[in-house]
Every structure is written in structure tokens, then in C-alpha cells.
Amino acid sequence: xxxxxxxxxxxxxxxxxxxxxxxxxxxxxxxxxxxxxxxxxxxxxxxxxxxxxxxxxxxxxxxxxxxxxxxxxxxxxxxxxxxxxxxxxxxxxxxxxxxxxxxxxxxxxxxxxxxxxxxxxxxxxxxxxxxxxxxxxxxxxxxxxxxxxxxxxxxxxxxxxxxxxxxxxxxxxxxxxxxxxxxxxxxxxxxxxxxxxxxxxxxxxxxxxxxxxxxxxxxxxxxxxxxxxxxxxxxxxxxxxxxxxxxxxxxxxxx
Amino acid sequence: xxxxxxxxxxxxxxxxxxxxxxxxxxxxxxxxxxxxxxxxxxxxxxxxxxxxxxxxxxxxxxxxxxxxxxxxxxxxxxxxxxxxxxxxxxxxxxxxxxxxxxxxxxxxxxxxxxxxxxxxxxxxxxxxxxxxxxxxxxxxxxxxxxxxxxxxxxxxxxxxxxxx
Numbered sequence: 001x002x003x004x005x006x007x008x009x010x011x012x013x014x015x016x017x018x019x020x021x022x023x024x025x026x027x028x029x030x031x032x033x034x035x036x037x038x039x040x041x042x043x044x045x046x047x048x049x050x051x052x053x054x055x056x057x058x059x060x061x062x063x064x065x066x067x068x069x070x071x072x073x074x075x076x077x078x079x080x081x082x083x084x085x086x087x088x089x090x091x092x093x094x095x096x097x098x099x100x101x102x103x104x105x106x107x108x109x110x111x112x113x114x115x116x117x118x119x120x121x122x123x124x125x126x127x128x129x130x131x132x133x134x135x136x137x138x139x140x141x142x143x144x145x146x147x148x149x150x151x152x153x154x155x156x157x158x159x160x161x162x163x164x165x166x167x168x169x170x171x172x173x174x175x176x177x178x179x180x181x182x183x184x185x186x187x188x189x190x191x192x193x194x195x196x197x198x199x200x201x202x203x204x205x206x207x208x209x210x211x212x213x214x215x216x217x218x219x220x221x222x223x224x225x226x227x228x229x230x231x232x233x234x235x236x237x238x239x240x241x242x243x244x245x246x247x248x249x250x251x252x253x254x255x
Numbered sequence: 256x257x258x259x260x261x262x263x264x265x266x267x268x269x270x271x272x273x274x275x276x277x278x279x280x281x282x283x284x285x286x287x288x289x290x291x292x293x294x295x296x297x298x299x300x301x302x303x304x305x306x307x308x309x310x311x312x313x314x315x316x317x318x319x320x321x322x323x324x325x326x327x328x329x330x331x332x333x334x335x336x337x338x339x340x341x342x343x344x345x346x347x348x349x350x351x352x353x354x355x356x357x358x359x360x361x362x363x364x365x366x367x368x369x370x371x372x373x374x375x376x377x378x379x380x381x382x383x384x385x386x387x388x389x390x391x392x393x394x395x396x397x398x399x400x401x402x403x404x405x406x407x408x409x410x411x412x413x414x415x416x417x418x419x
Contacts, residue, residue: 038393038395038403041393041396041403042394042395044395045395045396048310048312048399049309049399050310055309122339125338125342126309128339129305129309129339129343132344132419133309135371135373136417138373139374139394140395
């Protein structure tokens with residue numbers, strides 16, 4: 001692997017691992033607080049899955065010569081994180097949590113599907129495994145989109161629509177182009193963020209429309225970019241502080 | 256002893272059957288199908304396992320228990336590797352493993368061909384009364400690998416190992 005290809009691969013892995021870690025942490029905030037018991041279990045389980053994905057991806061980075069997973073997850077500065085803004089947002093409204101869940105996990109499902117063909121075999125192997133788990137995440141998200149959309153009440157439709165309108169620019173920020181798009185494609189590691197966005201749109205547009213939501217013309221929305229280059233919302237730093245508090249008190253603690 | 260002089264794969268498989276899943280202790284890791292590769296020589300044993308779910312918290316404990324159990328053999332080194340080369344699916348659960356699950360009140364996962372669709376989850380037979388008149392309450396449960404149901408006939412809640 002050339003130095004450029006390696007840099008491209010690491011950038012991709014950091015984006016994915018940081019998305020999974022931060023999104024997993026946000027999901028875990030519903031543990032004990034979700035509206036009904038089954039949803040509490042669902043969001044907690046999905047959080048656990050996402051942290052597992054983050055750990056596996058940080059392991060791949062360690063195998064490429066980076067520090068161990070805990071060091072990567074708990075000691076980097078905000079500017080070193082490559083997550084998109086969508087996963088950073090705090091959610092006090094369950095409608096926002098569910099809508100983000102759908103928008104993010106359909107992107108995850110498509111990203112891992114594309115990565116099953118990656119020439120970087122350890123990532124292709126992991127992708128094949130992770131995609132099975134994400135099917136359940138997408139299943140959960142699409143069920144609620146329907147139940148609270150066409151099959152819901154005026155209030156549920158209104159709140160879900162407001163969540164969608166608020167989140168769309170952030171969701172498009174998932175696909176912020178990488179400086180390494182060409183290297184990723186030429187090495188056969190990943191076909192790129194634009195290809196991923198098109199596949200995502202082919203899934204979410206019909207899903208949202210059939211569930212009764214209104215979508216603006218996608219090309220009129222300005223995506224929330226910056227996360228992939230280390231420029232984050234004001235919500236990431238407090239999250240990192242909370243997430244790393246135990247580690248900072250005692251880095252050698254076993255837990 | 257002759258047995259230790261000629262350590263065979265079968266000896267090691269038998270020992271691995273003593274290693275159990277901490278989340279369902281009646282189930283051995285052999286019945287779960289998480290052992291994907293075994294390399295046995297007079298000097299060393301290398302076991303490759305693959306996690307049920309990537310975030311499975313029991314994995315470290317399972318690795319440690321395997322190492323402890325296999326260290327009872329007179330080899331210099333026991334290594335436990337974890338990889339995704341052969342991904343785990345519920346189709347890897349053995350018939351014996353499925354019988355153990357049923358005896359504990361879990362519905363075993365349905366077998367599937369090719370890729371599973373999550374909708375397969377909507378059909379589960381009650382492990383208590385056998386009824387197929389059941390309702391999926393949540394595709395997520397008390398462990399990553401389990402879903403929660405209600406039987407509409409005997410009115411018991413039950414869990415199914417979910418297909419993956």
C-alpha cells in the first residue's frame with residue numbers, strides 16, 4: 001500500500017469509527033429515559049452495537065500503527081475527531097432521536113454494503129459482519145418512521161416532520177467529500193461519499209415519502225460540512241468531556 | 256500418557272466444549288459455533304473465534320476461559336485469535352445448541368438461506384406452548400443476540416435468539 005492510500009484508508013476509518021463512537025454515546029443517553037421500556041432497550045442495544053463497531057474500527061487503525069483503541073477514543077482533542085455534525089447533536093426530543101436514527105443508519109447500511117467489496121480485506125470482512133447487525137437498526141428506525149408518520153397522529157407527524165426539516169442539512173453532512181476520494185477509488189478501498197449519498201437517497205427518499213413526510217428538493221439544502229475536517233458543533237466538546245471523565249481520573253483503571 | 260503425547264484436534268474440541276457462554280451458561284462455545292479455526296501441534300494450540308455480535312461484551316471473558324482451559328494441555332503456548340474472516344451467523348448454532356436453548360425457554364433462531372431479512376423476526380414459535388400466534392414486542396432484548404415476544408395463546412413473554 002502506498003503512503004497516499006494508507007492516509008486515505010486511515011481517514012476513512014477515523015470518520016467511521018468516530019461516527020460510531022459519538023452516535024453510540026448519544027444513543028446511550030436514552031438508557032433509562034426512553035418513552036417506553038422496549039425503546040429503552042432498543043436504544044441501549046443499538047448504542048452497544050455502535051460502540052462495538054467503533055472498537056473494531058479503532059482496532060483496524062491500531063493494526064495500521066496507530067495507538068490502541070482506548071487511547072484513540074479517549075485522549076484525542078475535539079479537532080482530531082472526524083465525525084459528522086449529525087451524530088454530535090444532543091436530542092431531548094424523541095422524534096429527533098428517531099429521525100436521526102433513520103437518516104444515519106440508512107447511510108451506515110449503504111456504507112458497509114459498499115465496503116464489503118473493499119480491496120482492504122480486514123475492512124471488507126468487518127463490513128460483512130456489521131451489515132447484519134445494522135439491518136436490525138434500520139428495521140427499528142423504519143418501523144417507527146411509519147408508525148409515527150402515515151399511521152400516526154397529527155402530533156406525531158408534525159413532530160417527526162419538524163425533526164426531518166431540522167436534521168436534513170446535518171444528514172447531508174455525512175457525505176462531506178474526503179480529500180482522498182481519488183485515492184480511495186483508485187485503490188478500490190471505497191467508491192466514495194458521492195456514490196454513497198446517491199445510494200442513500202435511493203433508500204430514504206421513497207421511504208420518507210411513502211411514510212407521509214414532505215421532502216424539499218435535496219439540491220437546495222446546504223449540507224452541514226466541517227466535521228470531517230475537525231470543525232465541530234459546540235455540542236461535541238461537552239460530550240467528549242463527559243465520555244472521557246472516568247478515563248481521565250484513572251487511565252489505568254480496569255472496567 | 257499417550258493422549259498428551261499425541262494431542263489431537265478432537266481432544267481440543269472436547270476441551271472447548273467445557274467453555275461456556277457467560278450470558279447463557281448452559282451453552283458451550285462449540286454449540287454456539289463461534290470457534291472457526293483450530294490449529295493443534297505438539298508445541299502450541301491456536302484457536303480462532305468470531306464474535307456473535309461485534310460489540311459482544313462476553314468476548315474477553317470467553318477468550319480468557321479458553322486460554323485457561325487449554326493451558327491444562329502440556330503445550331508451550333495457547334493463542335486465541337479473534338477475526339471476522341468467517342463471520343458468525345445463527346446458522347452456525349448446532350442442533351444440540353438449539354435443543355439447549357429450547358430447554359431454557361428460548362426460541363432458537365430460524366435457519367435461513369443466503370441473506371436474512373429482518374422481517375423473518377416477525378414469525379416465532381412460543382417455546383412454552385408451541386403456538387405460532389405470537390407478537391414481536393421488540394427486536395432488541397436483554398442481550399444483543401435476543402429479541403422479546405409475547406405469546407398470544409399462553410400469554411407468556413419469551414425471547415428468541417435472533418437470526419443474524
